[in-house]
Amino acid sequence: MNNIDCLGQVCPIPVIKAKKALEGLGEAGGVVAVLVDNDIARQNLQKMATGLGYQSEYEQRENGNIEVTIVAGEGCAVESCATDEDSGLVVAIGRNTMGEGSQELGQILIKGFIYALKELTPPPTHVLFFNSGSYLTGSDSNCLEDLRALEAAGTVILTCGTCTNYFEITEKLGVGEIANMYGIVTAMAGAKRLINI
Amino acid sequence: MTYILTFANTHKAIFAEKALLQAGYSVGVMPLPSGIKAGCGIALRVADYIASNALLKENNIVVSAVYQALANVHGPVYREVTL
Numbered sequence: 630m631n632n633i634d635c636l637g638q639v640c641p642i643p644v645i646k647a648k649k650a651l652e653g654l655g656e657a658g659g660v661v662a663v664l665v666d667n668d669i670a671r672q673n674l675q676k677m678a679t680g681l682g683y684q685s686e687y688e689q690r691e692n693g694n695i696e697v698t699i700v701a702g703e704g705c706a707v708e709s710c711a712t713d714e715d716s717g718l719v720v721a722i723g724r725n726t727m728g729e730g731s732q733e734l735g736q737i738l739i740k741g742f743i744y745a746l747k748e749l750t751p752p753p754t755h756v757l758f759f760n761s762g763s764y765l766t767g768s769d770s771n772c773l774e775d776l777r778a779l780e781a782a783g784t785v786i787l788t789c790g791t792c793t794n795y796f797e798i799t800e801k802l803g804v805g806e807i808a809n810m811y812g813i814v815t816a817m818a819g820a821k822r823l824i825n826i
Numbered sequence: 827m828t829y830i831l832t833f834a835n836t837h838k839a840i841f842a843e844k845a846l847l848q849a850g851y852s853v854g855v856m857p858l859p860s861g862i863k864a865g866c867g868i869a870l871r872v873a874d875y876i877a878s879n880a881l882l883k884e885n886n887i888v889v890s891a892v893y894q895a896l897a898n899v900h901g902p903v904y905r906e907v908t909l
Contacts, residue, residue, distance in 0.1 A: 737840050740855035741868055771847065774854055 631661045635670065636694060641811040643670045644677050651681065651701050658702015664694055669790055671695045673809050680815055717821025718753040720746060721813075722762040727826060739765065742826070743772045743779075752782040755816040757808075759789035762826070763796060768803035776804040787812055829875035829907065830856070830893040831882075832864035838887055839868040845885045846870070846878060853878075861904050864890050879909060 631650045635643035643665050650661045663674055671687055674697045678685035687697045726735025727742055743765070746753060756779060758766050765772050766788045780786050786805025793799040793807060808816075817823060833839040846853040854871035858864055872878040875892045882889055893904040 733840055734836065737836075737843060737855055737868055741857040744854065744856040771853060771855070 631659060633661065633663045635663055635665045637666065639667065639670065641673070641809040644673050644809065644811050647674055647697075647699065648677060648681075651683070651699065654701055656702075658700075661699045661701065663697045663699070665697065666694050668695065669807050669809075671697055672806060673812060674699070676806070676808070676812055677815075680812075715754055716749070716751040718749070718824065719755045719757065719816055719820035719822070720753050720824045720826065721757045721759070721817065722765065722826045723758075723760045724826070725761045725764045739826070740772050740775075744775045747775045747778050747782070752779055752784045754783075754820070755785045755787060756805075757787050757789075757813050757816055758805075759792050759813065761796075763788050763792040763798065766804050767798050767801040769801065770803060773803045780804060785816070787816065789813060828854075828871050828873065828895060829878075830859070830862070830895060830904065831870045831872060831875065831878065832858065832862060832866065832890045832893070833868070833870075834865040834888065834890050836866045836868060839866045839870065841885070842882050842887045842889070843870055845882060845887060846872065849881050851878060851881070859893075859895075859902070859904055862891075862893060866890075875907065 633646050633650055635646060643663055647661055647663045665671055675685045678699045683699050683701045685697060685699045687695050689695050725739060726732055727738035728735050766776060776786055787808035788802060788805055790807040790809055833842060843853055843855060852873060856869050856871055858867045858869045879889050892907040892909055894907050895902040896905055
């Protein structure tokens with residue numbers, strides 16, 4: 630067991646440390662336990678583990694700390710959700726408007742764009758929201774119904790945690806999950822095609 | 827049931843969305859479905875088209891037409907609803 634103490638550390642530090650420890654295990658594999666004190670770090674660690682094909686679990690301790698255990702190695706890989714029908718399409722939305730010119734027009738266009746994404750078959754594998762795009766996944770966004778339909782169709786909806794923190798809207802997240810830059814870059818790097826708004 | 831409101835131009839669609847949101851209505855935006863002709867490429871989705879239309883009328887916003895989306899094996903079919 631490889632224990633990593635990440636108390637007091639915010640993402641992406643716990644994810645980077647855990648990934649380095651997992652790489653250090655080599656082909657033989659093993660177990661990495663990461664101690665964190667916030668649930669976003671726990672979520673990101675588990676997302677990273679799933680992305681690498683490893684199983685993970687966590688235990689919430691009485692003092693509020695969370696121990697995330699990642700099991701790496703042969704025979705530990707979780708089944709990938711990927712299918713031949715995956716679009717491999719990742720959509721990155723970095724603002725709450727579409728195009729240059731009128732902000733008012735751009736704000737209604739982006740909503741129509743998100744609706745149209747919902748109509749794609751197969752759907753995008755990921756839709757990523759960052760900077761002012763983070764407002765679109767908030768509980769008061771009127772894109773929520775369409776984004777939830779996308780999520781139900783299998784699209785992973787990720788919103789930049791640094792951005793929601795900056796805008797103080799982390800608690801208002803209405804759909805999908807909070808991700809760090811590591812998760813955003815991993816989704817982009819794994820894309821067959823990327824649409825950048 | 828979702829109803830689709832169409833408008834003569836984009837400004838009317840934008841004003842209509844704002845007016846409906848400010849009045850607390852649940853409203854969605856969508857590109858104008860290819861089976862429908864209207865002056866504006868943006869349409870709004872509402873649950874209660876009668877109340878929505880009444881509110882828009884109070885705000886001097888004219889709705890061009892209202893459609894109802896009906897499920898079909900080849901995709902939705904849009905039937906115009908008489909206002």
